[in-house]
Amino acid sequence: MxxxxxxxxxxxxxxxxxxxxxxxxxxxxxxxxxxxxxxxxxxxxxxxxxxxxxxxxxxxxxxxxxxxxxxxxxxxxxxxxxxxxxxxxxxxxxxxxxxxxxxxxxxxxxxxxxxxxxxxxxxxxxxxxxxxxxxxxxxxxxxxxxxxxxxxxxxxxxxxxxxxxxxxxxxxxxxxxxxxxxxxxxxxxxxxxxxxxxxxxxxxxxxxxxxxxxxxxSASPIKHQPKQPIGTDAQATPRAAGSKPRLLVLVVGETVRAQNWGLNGYARQTTPELAQTGAINFPDMHACGSSTEVSLPCMFSPYGRHDYDEKAIRNHQSLLHVLEHAGISTLWRDNQSGCKGVCDGLQIERLDDATLPGLCANGRCMDEILINDLAAQVRAKPGDRVVVLHQLGNHGPSYFERYPAQFRQFAPTCDTADLGKCSREQIVNSYDNAIRYTDHFLSRTIASLREMGDYDTAMIYLSDHGESLGEKGLYLHGMPYAIAPEEQTRVPLLMWFSPGFAADRGLDLQCLRQRTQQRADQDNLFPSVLGLMQVRTSVYDRSRDLFADCTTQS
Structure with a gap:
């Protein structure tokens, strides 16, 4: 066989x-x-x-x-x-x-x-x-x-x-x-x-x-629905003859949490330059959401978190449109991913693709790009103006790319977007360095406003939401709002006013400093800006205006 x-x-x-x-x-x-x-x-x-x-x-x-x-x-x-x-x-x-x-x-x-x-x-x-x-x-x-x-x-x-x-x-x-x-x-x-x-x-x-x-x-932005008008009855209060035009710069921060903000008593001084400006800091400020997609439309809306209606917020115009109705020109300068519908139909300047040497590289720009040529952009239109500067800020997970090398104050740092390769200490160090750069950027913005002697100037800085840095095993942001930890919902709020702006507006800064001891939230932004710029409209809510009890003029 x-x-x-x-x-x-x-x-x-x-x-x-x-x-x-x-x-x-x-x-x-x-x-x-x-x-x-x-x-x-x-x-x-x-x-x-x-x-x-x-x-x-x-x-x-x-x-x-x-x-x-x-x-x-x-x-x-x-x-x-x-x-x-x-x-x-x-x-x-x-x-x-x-x-x-x-x-x-x-x-x-x-x-x-x-x-x-x-x-x-x-x-x-x-x-x-x-x-x-x-x-x-x-x-x-x-x-x-x-x-x-x-x-x-x-x-x-x-x-x-x-x-x-x-x-x-x-x-x-x-x-x-x-x-x-x-x-x-x-x-x-x-x-x-x-x-x-x-x-x-x-x-x-x-x-x-x-x-x-x-x-x-729903009224999701991916549906690109046209905005319904609000505040079409808006009117600016007449000014005295010879008054300087007012310039309000709203800086929308990105992913900065209150817990790491130096002016709030953080163990590290992450805001040394702002501490020298005399700016007014609100330590108990709360966001409308835990992500940009929620917070940004919400803070510029009259509906806000107090009467939260996502459909109404996304379907209606924003604070900027009301200002335009009142004859106050607006400008949105963006170093991020857009205005999320807040500036639809209004003037927007995208700077995230700029190529300015020293500030831009590899398709990203440092936030100082937002104040480059700012004065010229403001003076391009006469009268009162409101300009929004939308930062890249502390957008994660690449915190190490949000600040120039000279701001690497806290080390060792996490120099990768893969946070799993870094210790929590490295992640926090990189995050704090990014805040330290925001401190510098805001201080430079204030310095630029001081130099614009032909305007009465003011600045309001408000971060959109916070960030988790490993607490309870959580990183980044975007938790459902009902269970979002405080690290994602407590944010910094800072204000600065030139002497001319405060005097012309009748603003009692000592009164405002006392007001900082009370809780505030992003719902205050809409009526506070209208009140500050003296815009009369039916959508103004005096009870939420942070300045209402600290001004001698209505």
């Missing part, structure tokens, strides 16, 4: 051939179920950690959560995924979820409608800073590999009638099993949903799919 042995290399060729020809057939319902299990088990580490922390070691609770998480995704996919679109749609979900898993786990991000809006509004410069080497493994494991396997499958063909019959049976089965799983630990599940509702923003990918639907059905 003879035996024929395979030639060397034949076995490996057969294995490769078998792998190449591997094209299993699967029903669309089985594909949906397997995808739902994949997402529930492998892509929801942050969800599981937070949810199980409420009932540690409870196996029945874990089983109920698993059933619920798989069931929710299976129901959603059962409505969206069909044979004709399954591979394309699931491929997009795999890749998108890979990004979501990486950033959620790296920074403890909660993906609600506001956070997704931030993502959708992110420009290429911001997104480029987030594309670090740490993304490679999650993208391969959660995105590329399952996508490659998906495209090896053959999805079973059925007649139209059998397709709907099987899908109906599948959905009914999912509903029954999911309900049974939830009932198995109903008390714990209901307690989780009642007391820790924010956990639902961690269930991926259902979190960003729901957030996308909310953005598409």
């Amino acid at each position: 003879s035996t024929t042995l395979p030639r060397p290399g034949a076995s490996s060729r057969l294995s490769w051939s078998a792998l190449r020809d591997w094209r299993p057939e699967i029903s669309s319902e089985a594909l949906i179920l397997l995808s739902s299990i994949f997402f529930a088990v492998l892509c929801n580490g942050l969800f599981w950690r937070n949810a199980m922390a409420t009932n540690p070691g409870n196996g029945l609770f874990a089983l109920s959560l698993f059933t619920l998480l798989v069931g929710v995704h299976a129901l959603l996919f059962g409505l969206l995924v069909w044979r004709w679109n399954a591979k394309v749609l699931l491929s997009v979900l795999f890749i998108t979820t890979a990004f979501a898993v990486h950033y959620m786990s790296s920074f403890n991000v909660y993906l609600d409608a506001d956070m997704l809006r931030n993502v959708l509004a992110t420009d290429h410069k911001e997104s480029g800073e987030l594309m670090t080497a740490a993304l490679i493994l999650p993208l391969l494991g959660y995105g590329v590999l399952p996508t490659a396997l998906l495209w090896r499958l053959r999805i079973r063909r059925r007649s139209l009638g059998r397709t709907f019959l099987w899908r109906g049976v599948f959905l009914l089965g999912v509903v029954l099993v999911t309900a049974a799983g939830a009932m198995a630990s109903f008390q714990n599940i209901s307690s989780l949903m009642r007391n820790h509702r924010e956990v639902r923003y961690l269930a991926t990918p259902v979190n960003y799919l729901i957030a996308l639907k909310q953005n598409l059905s």
